[in-house]
Amino acid sequence: MSDNHKPELDQISGVETTGHEWDGLKELNNPLPRWWLYTFYACIVWAIGYWVVYPSWPMVSSYASGVIGDSQRANALAAYDAGIAERASIGNQLVEASFEDIRTTPNLLEFASANGRAAFGDNCAPCHGSGAVGSPGYPNLQDDNWIWGGTVEDIHTTLLYGIRSDHDEARFGDMPAFGTDELLTREEISQVASYVASKTGLEPEEGVDLAAGETLYVDNCAACHGEDLKGMIEVGAPNLTSATYLYGKSVDAIKAQIYSPRNGVMPAWEARLDPATIKSLAVYVHSFGGGQ
Amino acid sequence: MAVKGTFRRIKWAILFITLGIYYFLPFIRFDRGPNAPDQAVLVDLAGRRGYFFFIEIWPQEVYYITGLLIIAAVALFLMNAVAGRVWCGYLCPQTVWTDLFLYVERKIEGDRRARMALDREPWTAGKVGRRATKHFLWLMIAWWTGGAWVLYFSDAPTLVYNLATLQAPFSAYLWIAILTTTTYLLAGFMREQVCIYMCPWPRIQAALTDEKALNVTYKWDRGEPRGSLKQNKALELKGLPAGDCVDCHQCVHVCPTGVDIRKGTQLDCIQCGLCIDACDNVMEKVGKPTGLIGYDTDENIERRIEGKESVYEIVRVRTVVYAAVIALVGGIMLFALLTRDFADINVLHDRNPIFVTQTDGSIRNGYTVRLLNKRNHERNFMLHVEGMPAGTSVEAVGIDTTFAGRPIIEVGADTTREVRVLVNSPAGVKMPKSTEIVFRLTESVMGEVVTADDYFKAP
Numbered sequence: 001m002s003d004n005h006k007p008e009l010d011q012i013s014g015v016e017t018t019g020h021e022w023d024g025l026k027e028l029n030n031p032l033p034r035w036w037l038y039t040f041y042a043c044i045v046w047a048i049g050y051w052v053v054y055p056s057w058p059m060v061s062s063y064a065s066g067v068i069g070d071s072q073r074a075n076a077l078a079a080y081d082a083g084i085a086e087r088a089s090i091g092n093q094l095v096e097a098s099f100e101d102i103r104t105t106p107n108l109l110e111f112a113s114a115n116g117r118a119a120f121g122d123n124c125a126p127c128h129g130s131g132a133v134g135s136p137g138y139p140n141l142q143d144d145n146w147i148w149g150g151t152v153e154d155i156h157t158t159l160l161y162g163i164r165s166d167h168d169e170a171r172f173g174d175m176p177a178f179g180t181d182e183l184l185t186r187e188e189i190s191q192v193a194s195y196v197a198s199k200t201g202l203e204p205e206e207g208v209d210l211a212a213g214e215t216l217y218v219d220n221c222a223a224c225h226g227e228d229l230k231g232m233i234e235v236g237a238p239n240l241t242s243a244t245y246l247y248g249k250s251v252d253a254i255k256a257q258i259y260s261p262r263n264g265v266m267p268a269w270e271a272r273l274d275p276a277t278i279k280s281l282a283v284y285v286h287s288f289g290g291g292q
Numbered sequence: 293m294a295v296k297g298t299f300r301r302i303k304w305a306i307l308f309i310t311l312g313i314y315y316f317l318p319f320i321r322f323d324r325g326p327n328a329p330d331q332a333v334l335v336d337l338a339g340r341r342g343y344f345f346f347i348e349i350w351p352q353e354v355y356y357i358t359g360l361l362i363i364a365a366v367a368l369f370l371m372n373a374v375a376g377r378v379w380c381g382y383l384c385p386q387t388v389w390t391d392l393f394l395y396v397e398r399k400i401e402g403d404r405r406a407r408m409a410l411d412r413e414p415w416t417a418g419k420v421g422r423r424a425t426k427h428f429l430w431l432m433i434a435w436w437t438g439g440a441w442v443l444y445f446s447d448a449p450t451l452v453y454n455l456a457t458l459q460a461p462f463s464a465y466l467w468i469a470i471l472t473t474t475t476y477l478l479a480g481f482m483r484e485q486v487c488i489y490m491c492p493w494p495r496i497q498a499a500l501t502d503e504k505a506l507n508v509t510y511k512w513d514r515g516e517p518r519g520s521l522k523q524n525k526a527l528e529l530k531g532l533p534a535g536d537c538v539d540c541h542q543c544v545h546v547c548p549t550g551v552d553i554r555k556g557t558q559l560d561c562i563q564c565g566l567c568i569d570a571c572d573n574v575m576e577k578v579g580k581p582t583g584l585i586g587y588d589t590d591e592n593i594e595r596r597i598e599g600k601e602s603v604y605e606i607v608r609v610r611t612v613v614y615a616a617v618i619a620l621v622g623g624i625m626l627f628a629l630l631t632r633d634f635a636d637i638n639v640l641h642d643r644n645p646i647f648v649t650q651t652d653g654s655i656r657n658g659y660t661v662r663l664l665n666k667r668n669h670e671r672n673f674m675l676h677v678e679g680m681p682a683g684t685s686v687e688a689v690g691i692d693t694t695f696a697g698r699p700i701i702e703v704g705a706d707t708t709r710e711v712r713v714l715v716n717s718p719a720g721v722k723m724p725k726s727t728e729i730v731f732r733l734t735e736s737v738m739g740e741v742v743t744a745d746d747y748f749k750a751p
């Protein structure tokens with residue numbers, strides 16, 4: 001560094017140097033063109049204007065809010081309200097429309113599917129799983145096995161009133177507890193279970209009298225599950241020939257269910273969700289592809 | 293200062309051609325049938341299509357743009373290897389517009405000397421009038437330049453009508469305003485300052501050039517020692533060496549960036565060739581051969597001093613490599629363009645659940661299938677899934693038309709359609725954990741076939 005106060009001229013170019021020197025090279029002082037500097041100053045002025053107009057500085061308990069009072073939070077809330085209002089309007093259309101209309105009106109269908117997907121994640125996924133495949137005791141909604149019916153209307157009804165819920169219109173289908181209520185002996189339960197297993201692709205227990213099992217089945221079970229074991233949707237009696245069982249498909253699981261049946265509960269959603277959302281859910285669940 | 297000469301004429305010709313194309317291209321029509329826009333060159337942002345005469349670019353084909361950008365960059369390198377900054381001097385929009393603006397200025401306010409005199413004059417009505425006319429014309433050119441840009445993004449005649457009747461979208465006015473202002477400022481006021489201070493190309497260019505590239509060069513081997521006509525004559529009489537440069541400074545006066553080319557090639561020089569024309573005029577007047585300033589290479593000056601012939605090696609490793617890259621990228625693009633499909637299929641397997649067991653024990657897999665029809669008319673595609681055992685059912689949700697159990701999916705002109713496809717294995721068939729399958733789409737009329745591979749999963 002040189003401590004020379006008078007600007008020094010570079011020998012070759014005739015340009016002033018800044019006085020800075022590195023390894024024998026001196027930095028020349030070639031200032032930026034004036035307009036470029038002015039652009040820079042203009043940017044500074046612009047920035048100050050910006051501070052004044054828009055929210056900028058944090059202060060002790062609040063912040064400088066800017067003279068036009070712009071607030072992204074307020075904008076976001078307004079956009080949110082507008083969104084809610086729009087949703088409400090299309091929601092009303094959804095409530096009015098029949099399922100057939102929804103199916104054939106693209107924007108209603110799209111809204112119902114999207115709305116249904118969101119509502120499913122919030123309300124149904126805890127039991128039925130995020131992919132709607134359920135787990136033992138919680139029906140798989142993706143397959144074609146529907147205990148209470150798989151048409152979109154059936155699904156809608158189930159959603160509204162639930163199964164064995166405390167809703168007045170809830171549907172009940174109680175399987176008697178043949179073991180704990182001593183309606184059948186353990187041996188008879190074995191026979192019925194083996195008979196059912198033999199009809200649905202499972203190996204019956206060894207040495208069990210299947211003919212006795214059949215008689216017991218016709219007397220005790222056929223009223224609900226049908227002579228052909230295909231079940232009855234009206235009373236929520238499951239199809240026993242299905243490849244999938246709600247509580248597990250094995251002779252032991254069948255025996256357990258006959259001895260002391262579990263009866264799952266589906267809540268009634270009528271009181272918790274608005275009609276448009278419930279309708280959306282029905283459309284969404286039906287669209288999994290297993291619906292009837 | 294008005295210069296006349298070969299390079300000035302070349303510049304005018306290029307200006308007319310390039311601006312002519314730029315200003316009028318959006319108005320050219322091209323019939324693509326009833327469902328498509330009939331503008332030859334159009335970037336349809338809303339419809340997400342790019343049109344260039346018979347070529348139609350879809351969003352997933354933007355790699356053509358990448359190819360064009362590569363070609364543009366390498367072409368710039370090639371130009372540089374052959375003749376320095378020819379791009380800057382002749383083709384760069386900044387240069388072209390600035391030239392037009394300068395022409396207007398010269399026509400209204402006269403040449404350099406007259407303009408300097410006008411600057412000193414008090415503000416009389418005449419001066420105000422001339423200045424106002426100049427700025428008005430500048431604004432008109434800038435306005436058309438900015439306006440033309442917007443026309444590439446919308447149906448040009450309609451947009452012009454809507455603009456005139458104040459019905460065009462706000463964004464159109466905004467963009468015209470922005471582009472008009474920037475053109476007016478950049479071409480009217482900042483001019484070659486843009487080249488010197490803002491443009492990155494001179495820096496890159498300096499690193500890419502070599503001593504064999506043609507550049508606007510002052511042939512100092514011939515011009516020096518310079519002196520006035522009289523001085524040089526006197527020197528010659530005394531038998532001393534005298535250069536051809538008569539030190540008239542014409543080359544400096546005409547230079548838009550104020551370069552004295554006699555000091556050698558410089559960053560500021562945009563290689564516009566105007567100093568060549570100016571010096572040639574002088575040389576003609578003093579009865580010397582022209583070309584004291586001309587396109588030449590550093591190498592040649594050295595060679596001439598050593599008494600060797602000038603050489604112009606256009607074909608060098610550099611130029612050949614650049615040309616080869618351009619040819620390669622262009623070739624790939626052309627090949628892709630000629631062999632591209634007019635239909636496409638994308639398949640996405642459901643992730644949750646991966647499979648579903650049905651009542652009858654069969655396994656169902658769900659897929660989201662997206663079909664693309666790039667033709668300008670509605671087409672039907674038959675969907676077939678290969679690799680599954682006999683008895684497999686394939687169902688496209690919401691599609692009732694089938695042929696021999698295969699869904700027939702209708703895809704509208706120039707659109708995509710997404711359908712959910714459910715594949716059900718036959719009951720009673722034990723499926724392996726994973727089966728390779730192929731989704732095959734056959735167009736019903738032309739028989740065009742597109743396929744996508746996927747898997748069928750089972751427990």
Ligand code: SF4
Pocket residue numbers: 508543546547548549550551552553560561562563564565566567568
């Ligand atoms: S020195 Fe000036 S006039 Fe000559 S080519 Fe370069 S920019 Fe143009």
Ligand code: SF4
Pocket residue numbers: 510515536537538539540541542543544554570571572574584585
């Ligand atoms: S125009 Fe030609 S003769 Fe005149 S100063 Fe420039 S180089 Fe020399």
